[in-house]
Amino acid sequence: MCSLKELSEEYLHNAAVMEARIQQLEAQASRTISLEVRRKLRRRINTLHIMVCESRQTAFHLEHYYDKPEEGAVYVKPKPQRGRPKKKFSRYGYGTATPALVMHGRNADKPTVSGIRSELSRRNAAKGNRG
Structure with missing residues (x-):
């Protein structure tokens, strides 16, 4: 029978x-x-x-x-996430600052990477329409 220390060394x-x-x-x-x-x-390397x-x-x-x-250390169990996961992009484009953030001066200079809203804005701007 192995001790936990030996198992730990085997994992390392x-x-x-x-x-x-x-x-x-x-x-x-x-x-290659x-x-x-x-x-x-x-893919193999990432795995x-x-x-x-x-x-x-x-x-x-x-x-361990x-x-x-340690004395006085308190373990706080993380709360499980409830509901749907957060969106990774907004309707204003992936990685774009929303108008509310721009109003408050945060991420105002962040360029649009992709997204339907940014694509439509570019297309409308090219036609001379408002976006």
Whole structure:
């Protein structure tokens, strides 16, 4: 039977092996000409990055499983998110400042990246219509 400390070391060792594999795949991706092969390699690299992070977190939790909390430390459980997730873009375009933010001087100089509102504004501006 293994102790939690030994399991933690095993997770860290596996994370190091995965990091070495990431280095190999990145070198292979930099030498590859084909975009499709490079995309597949990047997907594998991203998956390995996620696995390395999870392995390190698990190792940390196993290593400190029996540690006592500090005196006066309070653990606050995060509240679960309720309702729908927040929008990643507004109707004024992805990454654009909304009129309310512009009024208050925040993100006023942020350029429009994409979005139906920005596309319609550009199209109407080209025709001479109001947007």
